[in-house]
Amino acid sequence: MSTRRTRTIVAALATVLLAGSMAACGNSDTGGDGGDGKIVLGFSQVGAESGWRTANTTSIKEAATEAGIELKFDDAQQKQENQIKAIRNFIQQKVDVIAFSPVVESGWDTVLKEAKDAGIPVILTDRAVDSADKTLYKTFLGSDFVKEGRLAGEWLVEQTKTATGPVNIVELQGTTGSAPANDRKEGFAAAIAANPNLKIVASQSGDFKRADGKQVMEQFLKANPDIDVLFAHNDDMGLGALEAITAAGKVPGKDITIITIDAVKDGMQALADGKFNFIAECSPLLGPQLMELAKKVDAGEEVPARIETEETTFTQEQAKEALPNRKY
Ligand code: GYE
Numbered sequence: 001m002s003t004r005r006t007r008t009i010v011a012a013l014a015t016v017l018l019a020g021s022m023a024a025c026g027n028s029d030t031g032g033d034g035g036d037g038k039i040v041l042g043f044s045q046v047g048a049e050s051g052w053r054t055a056n057t058t059s060i061k062e063a064a065t066e067a068g069i070e071l072k073f074d075d076a077q078q079k080q081e082n083q084i085k086a087i088r089n090f091i092q093q094k095v096d097v098i099a100f101s102p103v104v105e106s107g108w109d110t111v112l113k114e115a116k117d118a119g120i121p122v123i124l125t126d127r128a129v130d131s132a133d134k135t136l137y138k139t140f141l142g143s144d145f146v147k148e149g150r151l152a153g154e155w156l157v158e159q160t161k162t163a164t165g166p167v168n169i170v171e172l173q174g175t176t177g178s179a180p181a182n183d184r185k186e187g188f189a190a191a192i193a194a195n196p197n198l199k200i201v202a203s204q205s206g207d208f209k210r211a212d213g214k215q216v217m218e219q220f221l222k223a224n225p226d227i228d229v230l231f232a233h234n235d236d237m238g239l240g241a242l243e244a245i246t247a248a249g250k251v252p253g254k255d256i257t258i259i260t261i262d263a264v265k266d267g268m269q270a271l272a273d274g275k276f277n278f279i280a281e282c283s284p285l286l287g288p289q290l291m292e293l294a295k296k297v298d299a300g301e302e303v304p305a306r307i308e309t310e311e312t313t314f315t316q317e318q319a320k321e322a323l324p325n326r327k328y
Helices: 003-019 051-067 080-092 109-117 145-159 179-192 210-223 235-247 265-272 287-298 316-325
Strands: 040-045 070-075 097-100 122-126 139-142 167-173 198-205 229-232 257-262 278-281 306-308
Touching: 040 051, 040 080, 051 070, 051 235, 051 265, 051 287, 070 080, 080 097, 080 109, 097 287, 109 122, 122 287, 139 287, 145 179, 145 229, 145 257, 145 278, 167 179, 167 210, 167 235, 179 198, 198 210, 210 229, 210 235, 229 235, 235 257, 235 265, 257 265, 265 278, 265 316
Parallel strands: 040 070, 040 097, 097 122, 122 139, 139 306, 167 198, 167 229, 229 257, 257 278
Antiparallel strands: none
């Protein structure tokens, strides 16, 4: 029996004696803590591709410290193979809980099965996987990306309801094969179908990165003289695109309506400055909820299959109001 498990039992007995009530005993200890009694959480992060990701990493690191959880953090640099390697390392180190934000949706079954066979519970954060076997992970914590895309599309439908001719839209997609790129595209397309004047004339991945957003927008502008709207799957690609639009002699927010997702500080600033027109929020502050869940699954408690973060949307006026208090 590991030191940690012994301690858990001793602590549980003490609770029973002191409180005079029944205490549940942690059951799935694999002893990766080195005996100091802390839960060890192995976390594989996607990378550092955007302002959202930076805020998400900060939230997770701060929340782990706050919760007294030992965090083993790995940055996969947006590569699935790196994430698989990190997860295998966590299994080898016998961490108590594994959490990760899967860069793409497909191709996780084998490694998730390995974690399950090792008796280590897995929590998905931020992005989902498409595994048919839902017992390969305990829960998903994150956003409804289809809804975000839909809210972005519905705003545009409302803004263009009096348009008499075609409204040409270009779309900067997130990382190819990722849940937020797939789902935001789907939600947006479904919403704009309400008005046949709204047409996506070009759609390409900018990998959720500023530099790629700029480069792809340059191509869009060269190939399409008449762009009315840009829908970018995150703020960073929209911010990169601003440079391309300005360099092409157009005024962002006026000549081209810009809709993005995330609502990180730089995006909110662009919105307040009138360069963006609308943002659907996606919260990166998942750390505290993740730590709660890690404690619960480590203790063998039941957790809901899906936990969604609460989110809103911002117009230019709302961004001006919210900006002074924006933490990230
Ligand atoms: O919108 C984007 C980031 O998975 C929700 O990833 C996240 C997305 C976020 O790179 O900025």
